[in-house]
Amino acid sequence: MSPVPENCFVPTSEIIAVEETELNKKQRNIGKWQKMAKPHAFTVYYVKKARNHRWRCSDVTFWCVDEHLCNQWIQALKELLEMQKSRPKQLLVYINPYGGKRQGKSIYEQKVAPLFSLASISTDVVITEHANHAKDNLFEVNINKYDGVVCVGGDGMFSEVMHGLIGRMQKDSGIDQNNPKAPLVQCNIRIGIIPAGSTDCICYSTVGISDPVTSALHIIVGDCQPLDVSSVHHNNTFLKYSVSLLGYGFYGDILKDSEKKRWMGPMRYDYSGFKTFLSHHYYEGTISFQPAKHTVGSPRDKDSCRTGCYICKKSEQQLAEQHKECGLKHEEDEEEWKVIKGKFLAINAVNMSCACPRSPKGLSPAAHLADGSADLILVRKCSRFDFLRYLVRHTNQDDQFDFSFVDVYRVKSFQFTSKLSEDNESNVTDIGKKRFGQFCRDHPACCCNIANSTWNCDGETLDSSAIQVRVHCQFVKLFARGIEENSKDEAAYSQSSIEQLL
Ligand SMILES: Nc1ncnc2c1ncn2[C@@H]1O[C@H](COP(=O)(O)OP(=O)(O)OP(=O)(O)O)[C@@H](O)[C@H]1O
Ligand SMILES: CCCCCCCCCCCCC/C=C/[C@@H](O)[C@H](CO)NC(C)=O
Numbered sequence: 001m002s003p004v005p006e007n008c009f010v011p012t013s014e015i016i017a018v019e020e021t022e023l024n025k026k027q028r029n030i031g032k033w034q035k036m037a038k039p040h041a042f043t044v045y046y047v048k049k050a051r052n053h054r055w056r057c058s059d060v061t062f063w064c065v066d067e068h069l070c071n072q073w074i075q076a077l078k079e080l081l082e083m084q085k086s087r088p089k090q091l092l093v094y095i096n097p098y099g100g101k102r103q104g105k106s107i108y109e110q111k112v113a114p115l116f117s118l119a120s121i122s123t124d125v126v127i128t129e130h131a132n133h134a135k136d137n138l139f140e141v142n143i144n145k146y147d148g149v150v151c152v153g154g155d156g157m158f159s160e161v162m163h164g165l166i167g168r169m170q171k172d173s174g175i176d177q178n179n180p181k182a183p184l185v186q187c188n189i190r191i192g193i194i195p196a197g198s199t200d201c202i203c204y205s206t207v208g209i210s211d212p213v214t215s216a217l218h219i220i221v222g223d224c225q226p227l228d229v230s231s232v233h234h235n236n237t238f239l240k241y242s243v244s245l246l247g248y249g250f251y252g253d254i255l256k257d258s259e260k261k262r263w264m265g266p267m268r269y270d271y272s273g274f275k276t277f278l279s280h281h282y283y284e285g286t287i288s289f290q291p292a293k294h295t296v297g298s299p300r301d302k303d304s305c306r307t308g309c310y311i312c313k314k315s316e317q318q319l320a321e322q323h324k325e326c327g328l329k330h331e332e333d334e335e336e337w338k339v340i341k342g343k344f345l346a347i348n349a350v351n352m353s354c355a356c357p358r359s360p361k362g363l364s365p366a367a368h369l370a371d372g373s374a375d376l377i378l379v380r381k382c383s384r385f386d387f388l389r390y391l392v393r394h395t396n397q398d399d400q401f402d403f404s405f406v407d408v409y410r411v412k413s414f415q416f417t418s419k420l421s422e423d424n425e426s427n428v429t430d431i432g433k434k435r436f437g438q439f440c441r442d443h444p445a446c447c448c449n450i451a452n453s454t455w456n457c458d459g460e461t462l463d464s465s466a467i468q469v470r471v472h473c474q475f476v477k478l479f480a481r482g483i484e485e486n487s488k489d490e491a492a493y494s495q496s497s498i499e500q501l502l
């Protein structure tokens with residue numbers, strides 16, 4: 001138990017629980033309580049903010065001689081907690097026992113379940129037995145029973161749960177996800193992520209740290225962070241939704257190679273990353289996009305998306321106004337498309353910064369969680385050395401878009417077709433060309449890859465290289481609050497912390 005501080009203050013929104021404290025004989029015999037005939041006590045458990053966005057559960061015990069007064073305090077504090085209507089009471093939890101370092105089950109049992117129980121949250125826990133178990137299960141359960149769904153795992157596990165929830169919502173509303181222009185029904189049930197994967201990019205980008213206890217506490221206090229979701233189609237077939245990275249070329253090739261090496265755990269990305277870097281393949285294709293004119297931000301902004309972000313709030317208001325004015329009409333059909341043809345080492349479309357422990361600022365540091373846009377990053381063919389310089393900037397403070405071979409656009413929709421599929425479409429009868437398709441006709445020894453790359457969609461591969469993508473503003477909600485401002489005030493606040501304020 002922490003030492004009892006003086007002059008304390010805790011916002012009720014950050015109290016985890018209040019409990020009557022059973023005093024044992026030893027406790028009764030310390031200090032001034034020794035003189036009391038029968039002391040009474042209650043303990044307040046609260047969120048303690050530490051460095052680097054880490055949250056911990058701390059506690060302080062109040063002692064008192066008057067049993068009635070003590071009970072009144074407990075009662076009053078419990079009533080205050082009852083008034084926190086955004087807090088979940090009943091959660092559905094899916095644990096992937098094989099994600100990341102295969103620690104999902106023990107992380108949940110040792111670090112998370114005791115906190116949920118302290119906060120009086122009831123849970124139904126499902127330990128997944130195979131891929132898509134959680135997704136399929138979400139189509140069957142009585143979803144209205146729950147205040148939220150929690151996934152214990154990595155980005156792939158989050159993606160599964162999100163697909164289950166969105167899919168269920170569309171099915172219940174009779175909406176065909178295969179129609180790329182269908183007015184999708186928003187998903188209001190919040191998703192919590194307990195990070196136990198290999199990259200944990202979605203957790204890191206929305207909380208600021210990949211830490212199971214911090215995430216559990218954000219769930220307990222009932223945080224809510226909306227997230228943009230991209231729908232990905234191939235012609236009139238729905239492929240997937242994406243919230244973090246849609247990557248073709250470099251990140252697609254890493255994923256394809258790393259899937260065969262899952263046994264290596266998170267290290268597989270380093271191994272495949274190195275191999276893919278050495279292969280230096282580039283891909284030809286055409287990318288068309290509609291710029292996101294509704295948002296005031298730019299991918300080159302110096303400021304990042306933080307808790308209470310005004311750019312995301314503005315997008316939310318605009319979205320609401322658009323819905324009022326146009327109903328279900330889709331304005332984007334009428335807006336201009338920009339077309340870019342080229343040879344690319346990487347095409348990355350990110351709905352959020354994609355910050356993760358490997359890349360603390362992410363692939364697009366100024367991308368917003370909930371502004372209804374994605375940042376489309378085009379890395380053109382360049383030397384290995386230049387590409388390495390670009391990759392190194394993922395890991396440091398330098399501007400990763402300040403290269404002649406890198407372009408970045410903020411978009412609300414885009415399409416991609418590879419040169420190979422364009423050629424095949426325009427000349428389907430040219431069998432010789434198709435058979436020759438795997439080799440570069442001009443320079444057999446160069447890195448020009450006539451075969452297609454694969455799309456990496458939040459860590460899952462897509463079956464098609466030709467895709468149409470549309471960003472849906474604030475389409476799902478997480479138990480998170482975005483990354484809190486890391487000001488000097490916050491550092492001071494976390495050092496002295498609530499102990500001194502309570
Ligand atoms: N019991 C299971 N057995 C095999 N695969 C599973 C099981 N449960 C879930 N999966 C699948 O495992 C995939 C990867 O899981 P997860 O995202 O948790 O870990 P990861 O790939 O190591 O981390 P990251 O996605 O952050 O890189 C998910 O796409 C999910 O569909
Ligand atoms: C020589 C230095 C090279 C350093 C390069 C580091 C770059 C790391 C950037 C990782 C970006 C991750 C984006 C997130 C993708 C996830 O959706 C996905 C699934 O978890 N993870 C990966 C690795 O594809």
Ligand SMILES: [Ca+2]
Nearest residue numbers: 228351368373
């Ligand atoms: Ca966005």
